[in-house]
Amino acid sequence: MNIQVANYDSDRDLEAVKRLWHEIGWLRDNSETEQTLLQTELDLGPVRVARIEDATESIAMGANAILQYMDSELPLAAVTGVGTSWVARKRGLARRVTARLIADMAAEGAALSMLGIFDQGYYDRLGFGTGSYDHRVSVQPQDLCVPLPQRAPNRLSSADWEEMHACRMRRMKRHGYVTFTSPTATQCESIRDDRFGFGFRDKANEALTHYLWCRTDDFESGPYHVISMVYENHRQLLELLGTLKSLEDQVQLVTLFEPPDIQLQDLVSRPFYRLATLNEGKFGTGIRSYAVWQARICNLHACLKETRLECEPLRFNLDLKDPIAEFLDDTQPWRGVAGQYVVTLANESEVEQGNVANLPTLTATVGAFTRLWLGVRPATGLVATDQLNGPPELLTQLDSAFRLPAPSWDWHF
Missing domain, CATH: 3.40.630.30 (Gcn5-related N-acetyltransferase (GNAT))
Structure with a gap:
């Protein structure tokens, strides 16, 4: 089966996207209002499609946004919609086209990505972690x-x-x-x-x-x-x-x-x-x-640079896992944030690649670490319910460092 993930091309893909939107219920009818809504959504930001045997069967739409992180602002890749047609379900198209969209926006400067979820678990495989309650x-x-x-x-x-x-x-x-x-x-x-x-x-x-x-x-x-x-x-x-x-x-x-x-x-x-x-x-x-939204870090250095915590300097190794590379072509310049890092949390936090032998090590998926970094849940709680682990003393220190208000996304999409 020939599957191609590509940039949206209006001349080539629009009619198939209209059919797809009808099939999944995003278009209520064929009125001018609904057609205007479809075109406006497509004009909002970058769009990627997946084609099977040259027929467009899946779509991921994005938009440039800003995330408020305490007193700082970070460039955000908002995934505003993901849909797959009736005849292309259970083939992995949605994950592949969404991964491509995120990778392209991350390569252009997005520090993290966020999306609304239809249910929990699906986007975990792209490195997303669940946000706080609405x-x-x-x-x-x-x-x-x-x-x-x-x-x-x-x-x-x-x-x-x-x-x-x-x-x-x-x-x-x-x-x-x-x-x-x-x-x-x-x-x-x-x-x-x-x-x-x-x-x-x-x-x-x-x-x-x-x-x-x-x-x-x-x-x-x-x-x-x-x-x-x-x-x-x-x-x-x-x-x-x-x-x-x-x-x-x-x-x-x-x-x-x-x-x-x-x-x-x-x-x-x-x-x-x-x-x-x-x-x-x-x-x-x-x-x-x-909890109807999820987020993931796309640029660890950019996110830690804007992390200003009222805590004693805390330094540790971070062994970060990121599953998104599984769904990306080898040609993609951005392939996630998996790796070995040395993190310093303080009023001016920083991160560098590497490993220091005498430092404690935190092991986490990018989704779990994103939840910790945002203040969704403390480290000692994430150990019980998510993929995050480390020495008890380090976990307690992380709880003290990330004393943040619960994040609220406010602009639902």
């Missing part, structure tokens, strides 16, 4: 204990995507936040007809300062699902929550992701009463937690 809150607007806005919000529509993106670039950022560099990323979220928003503007210059962007299948009763909640400070956050509360006379339920640093249960009236009486069905309330 808390999805479903609440009746009438139960939000926040003041109503003192001013009316502005309506936002799909025509406002450029202004929304500019606002998003200025938003409050926390550890782990993803920011797409191209405004096309925000445009992709605004194309479908079930999307709408509310925003507030600066009184002096009329610039959009904070907004909600939502979707729904039922405009009359909801639920209204908040896709993005963008703000520069917590006062603006409360004004956005107050806007949701103002819908209480008609909308039965809103769902939103809990922002970092905030415990939304503090702002919900009688959450356990609602959980006992309305915990199922279309309007079920509650808080559900899932």
Whole structure:
């Protein structure tokens, strides 16, 4: 069987990609709106395809983004979509085309890669490690204990995507936040007809300062699902929550992701009463937690260079395993980050290739080490559930060094 992984070619691949998107349910119909969405997604960033006997049967799409690592920013290869047609399943195409996309973006400077997962385990074989939990809150607007806005919000529509993106670039950022560099990323979220928003503007210059962007299948009763909640400070956050509360006379339920640093249960009236009486069905309330994203380091030197920890200098050997090379052609210039390293963690961390005989050794897959580095879980916990091991004293020291807030990706993709 002749399998070829290549750059996307619109003239050659577009019709096959349309068929593929229909088969996997990414296109709802053949409307102009859906065709615009497909083309906009393809224009967002690099795209790689896999062909079987010259027929395009698998696709991986990427976009350039920025990851907030504490006070630093790192170039991120975001994998925005991976799909395989009905007739090409279980042949390894998705992993091969995704590996090629990551390798190409890493060779161009991406320090790490991130993606949303359809389920856990599949992307582990490309070196990805599971991220932290997202808390999805479903609440009746009438139960939000926040003041109503003192001013009316502005309506936002799909025509406002450029202004929304500019606002998003200025938003409050926390550890782990993803920011797409191209405004096309925000445009992709605004194309479908079930999307709408509310925003507030600066009184002096009329610039959009904070907004909600939502979707729904039922405009009359909801639920209204908040896709993005963008703000520069917590006062603006409360004004956005107050806007949701103002819908209480008609909308039965809103769902939103809990922002970092905030415990939304503090702002919900009688959450356990609602959980006992309305915990199922279309309007079920509650808080559900899932880890739906994964990440992996692509450039260890770039990531450690931006690692500034409040700890005594800690030096150790790192024996790093990276399975992605199995899915790459021998001609690829970037083949993962497997190797022997000497790591120094401090206010100015660093890494170099090699091994020092009298230092303790940490053995880890790149996915497990990425989780440690991001602060998803401590070393002593990863030993129990992931592929990471080392002397107990070193593990305890790593726990103390990586005392980071839980990473939150914020921009879901």
